[in-house]
Amino acid sequence: xxxxxxxLVSGLLFALVFLATFALxxxxxxxxxxxxxxxxxxxxxALVAGLVESLIPGFILPGFRLGLAxxxxxxxxxxFGFYDGLVLAVLKAVLVSVLRGSFLxxxxxxxxxxxxxxxxxxxxxxxxxxxxxxxxxxxxxALLHVIGQIVVxxxxxxxxxxxxxxxxMLASFATGAFVGVIVTILIRRTAFLHLLGx
Amino acid sequence: MKAPVSFLKQIQRHWVEILVVSLALxxxxxxxxxxxxxxxxxxxxxxxxxxGEIVRRIELNQDATYQVDVPHGTMxxxxxxxxxxxxxxxxxxxxxxxxxxxxxxxxxxxxxHEGVAIYLVGEGETTEITI
Numbered sequence: 001x002x003x004x005x006x007x008l009v010s011g012l013l014f015a016l017v018f019l020a021t022f023a024l025x026x027x028x029x030x031x032x033x034x035x036x037x038x039x040x041x042x043x044x045x046a047l048v049a050g051l052v053e054s055l056i057p058g059f060i061l062p063g064f065r066l067g068l069a070x071x072x073x074x075x076x077x078x079x080f081g082f083y084d085g086l087v088l089a090v091l092k093a094v095l096v097s098v099l100r101g102s103f104l105x106x107x108x109x110x111x112x113x114x115x116x117x118x119x120x121x122x123x124x125x126x127x128x129x130x131x132x133x134x135x136x137x138x139x140x141x142a143l144l145h146v147i148g149q150i151v152v153x154x155x156x157x158x159x160x161x162x163x164x165x166x167x168x169m170l171a172s173f174a175t176g177a178f179v180g181v182i183v184t185i186l187i188r189r190t191a192f193l194h195l196l197g198x
Numbered sequence: 199m200k201a202p203v204s205f206l207k208q209i210q211r212h213w214v215e216i217l218v219v220s221l222a223l224x225x226x227x228x229x230x231x232x233x234x235x236x237x238x239x240x241x242x243x244x245x246x247x248x249x250g251e252i253v254r255r256i257e258l259n260q261d262a263t264y265q266v267d268v269p270h271g272t273m274x275x276x277x278x279x280x281x282x283x284x285x286x287x288x289x290x291x292x293x294x295x296x297x298x299x300x301x302x303x304x305x306x307x308x309x310x311h312e313g314v315a316i317y318l319v320g321e322g323e324t325t326e327i328t329i
Contacts, residue, residue, distance in 0.1 A: 136215040143222070166229035173223055 005155045009109055016116065020090035023083040039084060043091055046072040050096035061167055067142055067175045069096070073119055074138055074183045079193055082123050089119040106156045110149040117148030134187070135180030142176030143169055238302040241318035244282050246275070249313040258282060258301070258318070268312040275316070282316065284309070 049068040056066065069092060077085035093115040097108030122141035125132055146168040153161045209216065246254040246266055254266055256277060264275045271288030281299035289311035297307050300318055307316040 131211070132215050133212050136212070136219060139219055163233045166226055166233050169226045170223075170230055173219075173226065 008155065009104070012109075012113070016090050016094075016112070020087050023086040023090075026083045035084070038080070039087060042072060042076055042080075042084075043088055043095075046088055046092040047095055047099065050092060051099060054096070054100055061171055064168065064171050065175070067145065067172075067179050069115075070118070070138070070141060070145070070179045071182050071186070073115075074122060074134065074141065074179065075186055077119070077123055077126060078134065078183070078187060079190070082127070085119060085123065089115050106153065110152045113152045114145040114148035118142065118145035133180070134184045135177055138180030138183060139173055139176035142172035142179065146172045238304075239320060240280055240301055241303045241305065242321045243319050244275075244277075245317045245319060247315050247317070256282065266314070268309075268314055270312060273309070273312065273314060282307070282318065284316070287312065287314075 046069045049072055053065050053068040073085055073089055073092070076088050093112040094103070097103045097105075097111055100108070102108035102111075118141040121144040122137050125140050126137050146165065150161055150165045150168070203211075241258055244256040244258060245252050246256060248266075248268060254264070256262075256264055256275065258277055258280045261278050262276075264277070266273045266275060268288065272286075273284060273288070273294075274286035276283055276285050278299075281301040283299040284294040284297070284307055287294050287309055289309055291311060294307050294309035294314070300307055300316075303318055303320045305318045308314070
Protein backbone atom coordinates (compact mmCIF):
# COMPACT_ATOMS: atom_id res chain seq x y z
CA UNK A 1 0.00 0.00 0.00
CA UNK A 2 2.59 2.54 1.08
CA UNK A 3 4.89 1.71 -1.84
CA UNK A 4 2.02 2.32 -4.24
CA UNK A 5 1.37 5.68 -2.66
CA UNK A 6 4.96 6.78 -2.97
CA UNK A 7 5.22 5.69 -6.59
CA LEU A 8 2.06 7.57 -7.35
CA VAL A 9 3.33 10.59 -5.52
CA SER A 10 6.75 10.73 -7.12
CA GLY A 11 5.17 10.26 -10.55
CA LEU A 12 2.84 13.13 -9.80
CA LEU A 13 5.73 15.31 -8.65
CA PHE A 14 7.84 14.68 -11.74
CA ALA A 15 4.85 15.34 -13.97
CA LEU A 16 4.35 18.60 -12.16
CA VAL A 17 7.92 19.76 -12.44
CA PHE A 18 7.79 18.92 -16.13
CA LEU A 19 4.54 20.81 -16.49
CA ALA A 20 5.93 23.85 -14.72
CA THR A 21 9.08 23.87 -16.82
CA PHE A 22 7.02 23.56 -19.96
CA ALA A 23 4.80 26.39 -18.86
CA LEU A 24 7.76 28.55 -17.95
CA UNK A 25 9.47 28.05 -21.30
CA UNK A 26 6.44 28.50 -23.49
CA UNK A 27 7.41 30.45 -26.57
CA UNK A 28 4.42 32.69 -26.92
CA UNK A 29 5.40 34.45 -23.74
CA UNK A 30 8.64 36.31 -23.69
CA UNK A 31 11.04 34.83 -21.18
CA UNK A 32 12.35 38.19 -20.13
CA UNK A 33 13.39 39.92 -16.97
CA UNK A 34 10.00 41.58 -16.65
CA UNK A 35 8.20 38.28 -16.52
CA UNK A 36 10.72 36.77 -14.11
CA UNK A 37 10.46 39.74 -11.79
CA UNK A 38 6.70 39.66 -11.95
CA UNK A 39 6.58 35.92 -11.24
CA UNK A 40 9.01 36.35 -8.37
CA UNK A 41 6.95 39.05 -6.69
CA UNK A 42 3.72 37.14 -7.18
CA UNK A 43 5.29 33.91 -5.94
CA UNK A 44 6.47 35.69 -2.82
CA UNK A 45 2.96 37.01 -2.34
CA ALA A 46 1.44 33.55 -2.78
CA LEU A 47 3.96 32.03 -0.37
CA VAL A 48 3.28 34.61 2.29
CA ALA A 49 -0.45 34.14 1.85
CA GLY A 50 -0.07 30.38 2.11
CA LEU A 51 2.09 30.64 5.23
CA VAL A 52 -0.13 33.18 6.91
CA GLU A 53 -3.21 31.10 6.35
CA SER A 54 -1.51 28.03 7.77
CA LEU A 55 -1.16 30.01 11.01
CA ILE A 56 -4.92 30.52 11.23
CA PRO A 57 -6.34 27.52 13.04
CA GLY A 58 -9.25 25.59 11.57
CA PHE A 59 -12.09 26.76 13.77
CA ILE A 60 -14.62 23.97 13.56
CA LEU A 61 -13.23 21.66 10.91
CA PRO A 62 -9.62 20.55 11.15
CA GLY A 63 -7.92 21.25 7.84
CA PHE A 64 -10.27 24.11 7.05
CA ARG A 65 -8.48 27.12 5.51
CA LEU A 66 -9.50 30.36 3.94
CA GLY A 67 -7.58 29.90 0.71
CA LEU A 68 -5.77 33.23 0.76
CA ALA A 69 -3.15 31.91 -1.66
CA UNK A 70 -5.96 31.18 -4.07
CA UNK A 71 -6.54 34.92 -4.31
CA UNK A 72 -3.10 35.31 -5.85
CA UNK A 73 -3.51 32.32 -8.14
CA UNK A 74 -6.89 33.39 -9.47
CA UNK A 75 -5.69 36.94 -9.91
CA UNK A 76 -2.66 35.78 -11.90
CA UNK A 77 -4.80 33.44 -13.97
CA UNK A 78 -7.15 36.21 -14.95
CA UNK A 79 -4.61 38.99 -15.37
CA PHE A 80 -1.47 37.29 -16.68
CA GLY A 81 -2.82 34.12 -18.23
CA PHE A 82 -2.67 30.38 -17.83
CA TYR A 83 1.05 29.68 -18.04
CA ASP A 84 2.12 32.18 -15.42
CA GLY A 85 -0.62 30.86 -13.19
CA LEU A 86 0.49 27.26 -13.67
CA VAL A 87 4.11 28.08 -12.81
CA LEU A 88 2.94 29.88 -9.70
CA ALA A 89 0.57 27.11 -8.67
CA VAL A 90 3.23 24.39 -8.88
CA LEU A 91 5.95 26.45 -7.22
CA LYS A 92 3.64 27.72 -4.52
CA ALA A 93 2.36 24.27 -3.62
CA VAL A 94 5.85 22.77 -3.46
CA LEU A 95 7.49 25.70 -1.66
CA VAL A 96 4.75 26.17 0.93
CA SER A 97 5.00 22.52 1.87
CA VAL A 98 8.79 22.82 2.09
CA LEU A 99 8.51 25.90 4.30
CA ARG A 100 5.92 24.26 6.53
CA GLY A 101 8.00 21.11 6.81
CA SER A 102 5.36 18.88 5.29
CA PHE A 103 7.08 18.29 1.97
CA LEU A 104 6.38 14.76 0.64
CA UNK A 105 4.33 13.96 3.71
CA UNK A 106 0.59 13.64 3.66
CA UNK A 107 -0.15 17.30 4.32
CA UNK A 108 2.16 18.57 1.60
CA UNK A 109 0.88 16.13 -0.97
CA UNK A 110 -2.70 17.00 -0.13
CA UNK A 111 -1.91 20.67 -0.64
CA UNK A 112 -0.10 19.93 -3.90
CA UNK A 113 -2.87 17.89 -5.46
CA UNK A 114 -5.52 20.26 -4.17
CA UNK A 115 -3.79 23.35 -5.52
CA UNK A 116 -3.14 21.82 -8.93
CA UNK A 117 -6.57 20.33 -9.40
CA UNK A 118 -8.18 23.56 -8.33
CA UNK A 119 -5.97 25.69 -10.56
CA UNK A 120 -6.50 23.52 -13.64
CA UNK A 121 -10.23 23.39 -12.97
CA UNK A 122 -10.45 27.14 -12.53
CA UNK A 123 -8.49 27.71 -15.73
CA UNK A 124 -10.78 25.36 -17.68
CA UNK A 125 -13.89 27.02 -16.33
CA UNK A 126 -12.54 30.50 -16.87
CA UNK A 127 -11.57 29.90 -20.49
CA UNK A 128 -14.40 27.59 -21.52
CA UNK A 129 -17.26 29.50 -19.93
CA UNK A 130 -16.39 33.10 -20.57
CA UNK A 131 -19.54 34.47 -18.97
CA UNK A 132 -18.90 32.80 -15.65
CA UNK A 133 -18.10 35.37 -12.99
CA UNK A 134 -14.96 35.15 -10.89
CA UNK A 135 -17.01 34.22 -7.85
CA UNK A 136 -18.31 31.15 -9.66
CA UNK A 137 -14.84 30.24 -10.88
CA UNK A 138 -13.49 30.64 -7.38
CA UNK A 139 -16.20 28.50 -5.78
CA UNK A 140 -15.51 25.80 -8.37
CA UNK A 141 -11.81 26.03 -7.58
CA ALA A 142 -12.40 25.79 -3.85
CA LEU A 143 -14.55 22.67 -4.31
CA LEU A 144 -11.90 21.07 -6.51
CA HIS A 145 -9.22 22.00 -3.98
CA VAL A 146 -11.02 20.09 -1.26
CA ILE A 147 -11.70 17.13 -3.55
CA GLY A 148 -8.06 16.94 -4.62
CA GLN A 149 -6.96 16.96 -1.01
CA ILE A 150 -9.38 14.29 0.07
CA VAL A 151 -8.42 12.01 -2.83
CA VAL A 152 -4.79 12.08 -1.69
CA UNK A 153 -5.82 11.66 1.93
CA UNK A 154 -7.81 8.61 0.89
CA UNK A 155 -4.61 6.87 -0.24
CA UNK A 156 -3.10 7.45 3.18
CA UNK A 157 -6.04 7.07 5.51
CA UNK A 158 -8.53 4.81 3.80
CA UNK A 159 -12.18 5.22 2.89
CA UNK A 160 -13.25 6.68 6.24
CA UNK A 161 -12.08 10.08 5.01
CA UNK A 162 -14.85 10.34 2.40
CA UNK A 163 -17.35 11.05 5.16
CA UNK A 164 -15.45 14.23 5.88
CA UNK A 165 -15.69 15.52 2.32
CA UNK A 166 -19.21 17.03 2.43
CA UNK A 167 -18.35 19.14 5.47
CA UNK A 168 -15.26 20.58 3.80
CA MET A 169 -17.19 21.14 0.59
CA LEU A 170 -19.88 23.02 2.48
CA ALA A 171 -17.22 25.26 4.00
CA SER A 172 -15.53 25.74 0.65
CA PHE A 173 -18.65 27.34 -0.82
CA ALA A 174 -18.18 30.13 1.69
CA THR A 175 -14.42 30.46 1.30
CA GLY A 176 -14.69 30.25 -2.49
CA ALA A 177 -17.21 33.07 -2.56
CA PHE A 178 -14.97 35.09 -0.23
CA VAL A 179 -11.93 34.63 -2.47
CA GLY A 180 -14.01 35.39 -5.56
CA VAL A 181 -15.30 38.66 -4.14
CA ILE A 182 -11.79 39.74 -3.17
CA VAL A 183 -10.39 38.89 -6.61
CA THR A 184 -13.23 40.76 -8.31
CA ILE A 185 -12.42 43.84 -6.28
CA LEU A 186 -8.69 43.40 -6.98
CA ILE A 187 -9.21 43.09 -10.73
CA ARG A 188 -11.37 46.18 -10.77
CA ARG A 189 -8.80 48.20 -8.83
CA THR A 190 -5.76 47.00 -10.75
CA ALA A 191 -7.09 46.95 -14.30
CA PHE A 192 -4.08 49.02 -15.40
CA LEU A 193 -1.76 46.11 -14.59
CA HIS A 194 -3.15 44.32 -17.57
CA LEU A 195 -1.75 47.04 -19.80
CA LEU A 196 1.63 47.06 -18.07
CA GLY A 197 2.11 43.34 -17.83
CA UNK A 198 2.52 42.30 -21.45
CA MET B 199 -13.17 51.55 -14.36
CA LYS B 200 -16.48 49.96 -15.29
CA ALA B 201 -19.73 51.67 -14.43
CA PRO B 202 -21.42 49.96 -11.49
CA VAL B 203 -24.05 47.45 -12.58
CA SER B 204 -27.26 47.09 -10.64
CA PHE B 205 -27.79 44.00 -8.55
CA LEU B 206 -30.75 42.81 -10.63
CA LYS B 207 -28.77 43.18 -13.84
CA GLN B 208 -25.99 41.10 -12.36
CA ILE B 209 -28.43 38.37 -11.34
CA GLN B 210 -29.88 38.41 -14.87
CA ARG B 211 -26.44 38.16 -16.38
CA HIS B 212 -25.28 35.29 -14.18
CA TRP B 213 -28.50 33.36 -13.60
CA VAL B 214 -27.16 30.06 -14.99
CA GLU B 215 -24.17 30.27 -12.72
CA ILE B 216 -26.27 31.15 -9.70
CA LEU B 217 -28.55 28.21 -10.48
CA VAL B 218 -25.63 25.79 -10.82
CA VAL B 219 -23.99 27.00 -7.62
CA SER B 220 -27.19 26.80 -5.63
CA LEU B 221 -27.93 23.30 -6.93
CA ALA B 222 -24.41 22.24 -5.95
CA LEU B 223 -24.90 23.83 -2.54
CA UNK B 224 -28.16 21.96 -2.01
CA UNK B 225 -26.50 18.72 -3.08
CA UNK B 226 -23.68 19.35 -0.63
CA UNK B 227 -26.09 20.10 2.21
CA UNK B 228 -27.93 16.86 1.42
CA UNK B 229 -24.59 15.02 1.46
CA UNK B 230 -23.74 16.56 4.83
CA UNK B 231 -27.09 15.47 6.23
CA UNK B 232 -26.58 12.00 4.78
CA UNK B 233 -23.10 11.74 6.27
CA UNK B 234 -24.09 13.01 9.69
CA UNK B 235 -26.83 10.42 10.14
CA UNK B 236 -25.06 7.60 11.97
CA UNK B 237 -25.20 4.20 10.32
CA UNK B 238 -27.60 1.88 12.11
CA UNK B 239 -25.80 -1.02 13.63
CA UNK B 240 -27.06 -4.54 14.01
CA UNK B 241 -28.06 -5.33 17.55
CA UNK B 242 -26.34 -8.07 19.50
CA UNK B 243 -28.92 -8.76 22.18
CA UNK B 244 -32.58 -8.24 22.88
CA UNK B 245 -33.69 -7.44 26.41
CA UNK B 246 -37.17 -8.70 27.17
CA UNK B 247 -38.81 -6.75 29.97
CA UNK B 248 -42.20 -7.25 31.57
CA UNK B 249 -43.63 -4.23 33.37
CA GLY B 250 -40.23 -2.58 33.38
CA GLU B 251 -38.14 -5.47 34.70
CA ILE B 252 -35.79 -7.31 32.41
CA VAL B 253 -36.70 -10.97 32.61
CA ARG B 254 -34.67 -12.34 29.76
CA ARG B 255 -31.76 -11.54 27.56
CA ILE B 256 -31.81 -13.06 24.11
CA GLU B 257 -28.75 -13.45 21.93
CA LEU B 258 -29.42 -12.54 18.34
CA ASN B 259 -26.49 -14.38 16.79
CA GLN B 260 -28.09 -17.82 16.99
CA ASP B 261 -31.38 -18.88 15.52
CA ALA B 262 -33.79 -20.12 18.14
CA THR B 263 -37.31 -19.96 19.46
CA TYR B 264 -37.98 -18.67 22.97
CA GLN B 265 -41.02 -18.91 25.18
CA VAL B 266 -41.57 -16.17 27.70
CA ASP B 267 -44.20 -16.31 30.39
CA VAL B 268 -46.32 -13.18 30.31
CA PRO B 269 -49.31 -12.26 32.54
CA HIS B 270 -52.00 -13.82 30.32
CA GLY B 271 -50.13 -16.82 28.93
CA THR B 272 -47.01 -17.48 26.90
CA MET B 273 -45.37 -15.32 24.29
CA UNK B 274 -43.33 -17.00 21.60
CA UNK B 275 -40.33 -15.14 20.19
CA UNK B 276 -38.25 -16.29 17.27
CA UNK B 277 -34.74 -15.26 16.27
CA UNK B 278 -33.64 -15.88 12.72
CA UNK B 279 -30.62 -14.42 10.90
CA UNK B 280 -30.11 -11.84 13.63
CA UNK B 281 -33.70 -10.64 13.38
CA UNK B 282 -36.15 -10.97 16.20
CA UNK B 283 -39.90 -11.25 15.93
CA UNK B 284 -42.88 -12.14 18.10
CA UNK B 285 -44.87 -14.81 16.35
CA UNK B 286 -47.39 -15.69 18.97
CA UNK B 287 -48.87 -13.68 21.81
CA UNK B 288 -51.92 -14.07 24.02
CA UNK B 289 -52.89 -10.45 23.64
CA UNK B 290 -56.10 -9.54 21.76
CA UNK B 291 -54.70 -6.93 19.41
CA UNK B 292 -51.69 -8.97 18.14
CA UNK B 293 -49.95 -5.68 17.52
CA UNK B 294 -46.58 -7.09 18.65
CA UNK B 295 -46.90 -9.86 16.09
CA UNK B 296 -47.73 -7.44 13.32
CA UNK B 297 -44.67 -5.30 14.06
CA UNK B 298 -42.61 -7.92 12.25
CA UNK B 299 -38.86 -8.45 12.43
CA UNK B 300 -36.44 -6.07 14.10
CA UNK B 301 -32.64 -6.11 13.87
CA UNK B 302 -31.08 -2.69 14.62
CA UNK B 303 -29.91 -1.14 17.88
CA UNK B 304 -32.66 0.96 19.37
CA UNK B 305 -35.51 -0.91 17.73
CA UNK B 306 -38.23 -2.26 19.97
CA UNK B 307 -41.18 -4.59 19.98
CA UNK B 308 -43.95 -3.52 22.35
CA UNK B 309 -46.94 -5.39 23.61
CA UNK B 310 -48.95 -2.99 25.72
CA HIS B 311 -51.58 -5.49 26.80
CA GLU B 312 -49.03 -7.80 28.41
CA GLY B 313 -46.67 -5.03 29.48
CA VAL B 314 -43.88 -6.57 27.43
CA ALA B 315 -41.16 -4.50 25.83
CA ILE B 316 -38.35 -6.04 23.81
CA TYR B 317 -35.44 -3.66 23.28
CA LEU B 318 -32.57 -4.38 20.93
CA VAL B 319 -29.18 -3.37 22.29
CA GLY B 320 -25.56 -3.45 21.16
CA GLU B 321 -22.61 -5.47 22.35
CA GLY B 322 -21.63 -3.45 25.40
CA GLU B 323 -25.03 -2.35 26.63
CA THR B 324 -26.26 -4.43 29.52
CA THR B 325 -28.70 -2.19 31.34
CA GLU B 326 -32.14 -1.39 30.09
CA ILE B 327 -32.73 1.65 27.95
CA THR B 328 -34.54 4.42 29.75
CA ILE B 329 -37.43 5.80 27.80
